[in-house]
Amino acid sequence: MKKRTAGIVLLILLLLLWEASARFGWVKSENWPTLVAVLEVTYRQLLSGELSLVLAASMARMIVGFVIGSLCGILLGLLLGTLRTLDGFLTPLVEAVRPIPVPAIIPPLILFLGIDDALKIFVVAFSVFFPMLVSTVGGVRNVDETLIRTARTLQTTQGSILRFVILPAALPSIMSGFRISLPLALITTVVAEMIAGSSGIGYVIVRAQYAMQPQEMYSAVLCLMVIGYLLNLLFLLFERRLIPWYHLSENA
Amino acid sequence: MLTRALAILLLCVCLPAGALAQTTKLRVSTNQNIDAAAFEAAKANGYFAEEGLEIDTTPVVGGAVGLPAVAAGQVQIAASNLITIVLGVKNGLPFKIIAAGDASSSAPPDLAGVAAKPESGIKSGKELEGKRLAVNTRNNIIWMFARAWVEATGGDLRKVSFIEVPFPQMVDAIRQGRADAAFIVEPFLSVGLKSKEIEVIGWPYATVLKNAPISQWVASKTYIDQNPQVIDKFVRAYNRGTDWINENNRNEKWVSLISGYTRIAPDIVRTAATPLFVKSMDVGQIEKSIELMRKHGLLQAGDRIDVPGLLYRTVASQK
Structure with missing residues (x-):
């Protein structure tokens, strides 16, 4: 709890520094509004509903992309993790495509x-897919061989082994994949927009820059910050529900 | 069989009337800056609706996705600029200019200028040798005219480094010494000038090519061939928008229209310099631009560009 208080104090100090630097002219630029002005705009736009619409549009895209990308990543990851021949066949391709930065392929993608x-x-799905794939494969590979052998000895079918042995054992690794790809999904959504x-929050940020409305731009950035923070909190709650055993050792 | 015959009969009878009454949907990609003023005026004043066109705009800011979207058939018409259009045509994409957008003026103040700190002593391309000149993107119209201006004012291009800074950040870049000068467009230029921390040292368009063609409206050849009447209607309405912009230059209606779609504060809109909004394009001016493209390496010696072929009849005619 003490740790958290210290973190909040630092955050508030930084925000105060922002306000002071703009108010007292330490930073001279038309592009550096005061925090108060930014909060004012945020409040006004939240009231008018404009900001909520924009955020909803972005979040909807992000969630759909995230779900598609992570489902594909997990499914292929389970396959690659269990079937060695397929793994040898696909891994070079995956490793070649994985480092491509998304902004670089947007212009050709527009054509299709x-x-x-x-x-x-x-x-979004593209950028989420690879971390999910890699962490799923890693999770499946690291499943204790004894568990699988034990299950086989007990005449468990291959499907049941996957469902009841491999998947739960790989879950912590898959969850860490989620944790990496969630903020990635948010970032990619904004970059693509x-x-x-x-439409969407990324578009609003660029439009505000070109319209010389920096308050509006920073208000969008602040919203992104809050959303990112909340998403992470939500995710942690979800994780504790899904793999409670994983956190038992931490608390002990 | 009977219904079919009836349908054909109906079609024959109704075709002329139907063509008039039916609304056509058009998807248009626009840049939400001053270049789109005539288009936005035509939209706001209902000129497109009067021609039976229902316009669905896909606004873009600071990006260049218009032409790829036309090539992909995602939008029927897009705003672009001459350099990008010519490069697209060179690469085999069948674009045609259907409406002239805007051009630079023949004398300052212009829609863009090169600015530097007053105390820097930089007055021309000569003094920029060994220094950094900011442009928004390399290999585009701003970059090309910046280079041509450096050369025209005695600078050696090999000694000037060109750096990329987005327009909204250019004044800050000069202020903080990250760039020694920048080729800045309106309204960023006039807002920066107000701070007195920068001053204009040159007007590349006026120096290099007066009334340089800036932005144009483009459709694909396939779409034009299949829908010549739609293009006629679009251009007719668009040109009425151009007339409106020119007749209402800087009055209150004009300011509120531009401030409305760009979201730029009315006070800034009022003081910013604007381009000339034109309805036709001069082949000679295009050829001069293409010459500049060759000179600055955007086109190779072997690249042939059919200039009259770039222009659809709606923009070539001097009406």
Whole structure:
């Protein structure tokens, strides 16, 4: 609890520094508004519902992309983790495609997917897919061989082994994949909206820059910060529910 | 059989009337900056609706996704600029310019200028040797005219380094010494000038090519061939928008229209310099731009560009 208080104090100090630097002219720029001005705009736009609409549009894209990307990643990860031959066949391809930064492939993707939701959802799914795949494969590989052998001895079918032995044992690793890819999904959504957007929070950030409305831009950035923080909290709650045994040792 | 015959009969009878009454949906990609003023005026004043066009805009900010979207058939019409269009055509994409957008003026103040700190002593391309000149993107129209201006004012291009800074950050970049000068467009230029921390040292468009073609409206050749009437209607409505913009230059209606779609504060809109909104394009001006492209390596010596072929009849005619 004490740790948390110290963290909040630091956050407040930094925000105060922001306010002071803009108010007393330590940073001179039209692009550096005071925190108070930013909060004012945020409040006004939240009241008018404009900001909520924008955020909802982005979140919807992010969630759909995240679900598609992580499902594909987990499924293929389970396959690659259990079937050695398939693994040898696909791993070079996966390793070659994995490092591609998403912004680099957006322009050619426009030709195939257009500039609407399909593009953004694909891009989010694409960036979520690889961390999920890699952590699932890792999780499956690290399942204690004794567990599988024991299950086999007890005449358990291959499907049941996957469902009741491998999947639960790989779950902590899969969850850490989730934890990496969740903020990644948010970032990619915003980047995609910045490059080829006409709606969503990324679009609003760029538009505010070009309209010389920095308060509006920082208000969007603040919202992203809060969303990212809340997503992580939600995720931790979810994780404690799903793999309670994993956290038992921590508390002991 | 009978219904079919009836349908054909109906079609024959109703075709001329139907063509008038039916609304056509058009998806248009626009940049939400000053270049789109005539288009936004035509939209706001209902000129497109009067032609039976239902316009669905896909606004883009600071990006260049318009042409790929036209090539992919995602949008029918897009705003772009001459350099990007010519590069697309060179690469075999069948674009045609259907409406002229805007052009730079023939004398300052212009829609963009090179600015530097007053105390820097930089006044021309010559003094920029060994220094950094900021442009928004390499290999685009801003970069090309910045280079041409450096050369025209006595600078050696090999000694000037060009760095990329987005327009909204250019004034800050000069202020903090990250760039020694920048080629800044409106409204960022006039807002920066107000702070007195930067001053204009050159007007590349006026120096290099007066009335340089800036932005244009493009459709794919396939779409134009299949829907010539739709293009005619679009251009007719668009040109009325251009007339409206020119007739209402800087009055209150004009300021509120531009401030409305760009979201730029009215006070800034009022003081920013604007481009010339035009309805036709001059082949000679395009050829001069293409010459500049060759000179600065955007086109190779062997690249042939059919200039009259770039222009659809709606923009080539001097009406």
